[in-house]
Amino acid sequence: MAEYGRxxxxxxxxxxxxxxxxxxxxxxxxxxxxxxxxxxxATFFDFVAIMLMFSRVxxxxxxxxxxxxxxxxxxxxxxxxxxxxxxxxxxxxxRVRDGTLDTLLVxxxxxxxxxxxxxxxxxxxxxxxxGALVLGWSLSRLEVAWTPxxxxxxxxxxxxxxxxxxxxxxxxxxxxxxxxxxxxVQNAFTYGGTTLLQYPPAVFTEELVRGVxxxxxxxxxxxxxAAYVLGRPYPLGLPGWTAFVSPLVALACCALAGLAWxxxxxxxxxxxx
Amino acid sequence: xxxGRLYVAVxxxxxxxxxxxxxxxxAGVFTNTVFGxxxxxxxxxxxxxxxxxxxxxxxxxxxxxxxxxALLSTLAIGGGGAEEELMERIRTGDVAVDLYRPADLQLWWxxxxxGRSCFQLLGRGVLPFLFGMLCFPAYLPSDAGTWLALLVxxxxxxxxxxxxxxxxxxxxxxxxxxxxVTRIAWLAGYFCSGMLLPLNVFPGTLGEVVxxxxxxxxxxxxxxVLLGRADPLGVWLFQAGWAVALLGAGRLxxxxxxxxxxxxxx
Numbered sequence: 122m123a124e125y126g127r128x129x130x131x132x133x134x135x136x137x138x139x140x141x142x143x144x145x146x147x148x149x150x151x152x153x154x155x156x157x158x159x160x161x162x163a164t165f166f167d168f169v170a171i172m173l174m175f176s177r178v179x180x181x182x183x184x185x186x187x188x189x190x191x192x193x194x195x196x197x198x199x200x201x202x203x204x205x206x207x208x209x210x211x212x213x214x215x216r217v218r219d220g221t222l223d224t225l226l227v228x229x230x231x232x233x234x235x236x237x238x239x240x241x242x243x244x245x246x247x248x249x250x251x252g253a254l255v256l257g258w259s260l261s262r263l264e265v266a267w268t269p270x271x272x273x274x275x276x277x278x279x280x281x282x283x284x285x286x287x288x289x290x291x292x293x294x295x296x297x298x299x300x301x302x303x304x305x306v307q308n309a310f311t312y313g314g315t316t317l318l319q320y321p322p323a324v325f326t327e328e329l330v331r332g333v334x335x336x337x338x339x340x341x342x343x344x345x346x347a348a349y350v351l352g353r354p355y356p357l358g359l360p361g362w363t364a365f366v367s368p369l370v371a372l373a374c375c376a377l378a379g380l381a382w383x384x385x386x387x388x389x390x391x392x393x394x
Numbered sequence: 395x396x397x398g399r400l401y402v403a404v405x406x407x408x409x410x411x412x413x414x415x416x417x418x419x420x421a422g423v424f425t426n427t428v429f430g431x432x433x434x435x436x437x438x439x440x441x442x443x444x445x446x447x448x449x450x451x452x453x454x455x456x457x458x459x460x461x462x463x464a465l466l467s468t469l470a471i472g473g474g475g476a477e478e479e480l481m482e483r484i485r486t487g488d489v490a491v492d493l494y495r496p497a498d499l500q501l502w503w504x505x506x507x508x509g510r511s512c513f514q515l516l517g518r519g520v521l522p523f524l525f526g527m528l529c530f531p532a533y534l535p536s537d538a539g540t541w542l543a544l545l546v547x548x549x550x551x552x553x554x555x556x557x558x559x560x561x562x563x564x565x566x567x568x569x570x571x572x573x574x575v576t577r578i579a580w581l582a583g584y585f586c587s588g589m590l591l592p593l594n595v596f597p598g599t600l601g602e603v604v605x606x607x608x609x610x611x612x613x614x615x616x617x618x619v620l621l622g623r624a625d626p627l628g629v630w631l632f633q634a635g636w637a638v639a640l641l642g643a644g645r646l647x648x649x650x651x652x653x654x655x656x657x658x659x660x
Contacts, residue, residue, distance in 0.1 A: 159581060166581055170590040174440050177447055300417055303417045303418060305418065305421040313425070320439075324436055329435070
């Protein structure tokens with residue numbers, strides 16, 4: 122029960138802090154409109170790069186544009202949701218450096234919730250929206266033989282993917298307790314991860330695909346489940362049931378990330394300034 | 395003479411300041427290498443499907459990717475140079491202190507940004523580039539002349555890059571919060587410089603437009619010189635033209651800003 126109470130307390134604190142940041146953003150309204158549009162357009166440009174590629178070729182490593190768009194949409198929505206929820210965690214390094222993390226430690230709310238809600242930015246909905254639009258477009262173009270199982274897999278896959286990216290964000294933040302200045306390493310896994318997943322696995326070298334399947338299991342965000350939906354061969358010849366394990370992978374990742382976070386927080390030493 | 399030494403000192407300060415953060419630099423090298431790996435794989439698939447796309451062969455496309463990763467932070471193509479700090483100083487009102495200094499605002503920040511650029515090139519740019527050249531079959535020119543021409547192009551690209559970002563920073567005098575402008579500049583920088591895709595791969599009129607914009611002086615111009623796809627003299631003229639125009643516009647905007655805008659107090 123104590124654990125449950127802590128979680129509820131954390132969620133409540135998260136909601137309060139996030140609400141405060143939303144109100145404060147609205148003070149600079151012109152800037153808010155520009156940043157939301159910028160966020161939408163930023164991810165849209167990502168997709169423009171893919172469209173430009175396909176303006177010159179018909180298929181990339183044997184995948185057509187709607188199929189790549191399907192991967193893209195799934196990756197962007199899953200990552201966008203994680204980014205919206207806890208994307209500010211990459212600012213932790215800065216807080217450790219300038220000592221402002223101390224303020225969070227003395228407040229009567231879980232530190233993880235406070236850090237996750239820090240500078241909560243509604244503008245990040247731009248990325249989710251854009252990803253959803255591309256996903257919708259790809260679904261209108263693809264001729265998928267829908268079954269109830271495939272329909273069910275769609276939301277499961279997105280939720281699992283969001284969980285996996287959340288774990289990457291938390292683990293990245295935990296790493297920053299040690300590395301402090303090296304917050305950029307996290308970008309290689311978060312933004313790098315979502316970029317990687319926008320392209321079919323066949324594009325990449327086998328070692329890289331192995332790495333993002335068995336070491337950092339990003340492949341379960343979209344590559345493996347999407348292979349089931351599209352009826353394509355699985356990356357690395359994985360068995361069929363692996364398409365459905367995304368939520369379990371996400372749970373395991375979140376548990377590990379949680380442990381890393383605790384270890385990181387425990388090793389924290391204030392700069393004292 | 396005295397003034398010249400001042401700006402050299404500011405530039406050296408900018409260089410040393412970024413050199414202080416070794417962990418951040420190492421993290422940057424790592425991140426640029428990972429992104430380079432991802433992009434190089436997609437480009438190789440693209441050039442497999444369509445050899446000689448945009449006039450590049452696959453080896454040249456590989457070199458292009460790693461040049462882009464080397465120049466991303468050097469030229470602050472997505473932002474993150476001196477302009478971010480200047481914007482914050484305008485917002486908080488600290489810029490009043492800068493205006494009191496017996497130095498020119500634009501030259502001061504230009505010097506600081508050039509110092510930063512030089513460090514980022516050496517500290518952050520060279521390593522991912524070498525990694526890429528060693529791990530993938532890449533195109534490298536063998537004559538020293540091309541490499542010298544590349545250095546000149548890079549120096550001009552630094553001026554153009556600062557010119558763009560200085561204009562953005564000054565917009566904070568009117569907008570106060572620079573987050574939106576920074577974001578849009580990030581987009582324009584990525585798209586129009588050729589970070590997403592080489593500009594000579596862009597189709598039709600769109601390609602012609604982006605190749606004429608100042609951002610193409612940042613990545614496409616150095617790539618053209620390194621890959622031997624353009625006459626260096628023409629590239630330099632193009633870059634110098636934009637540098638003069640942008641820095642001149644920065645001057646005008648600066649005098650308008652300092653005359654008409656009341657500095658934030660507090």
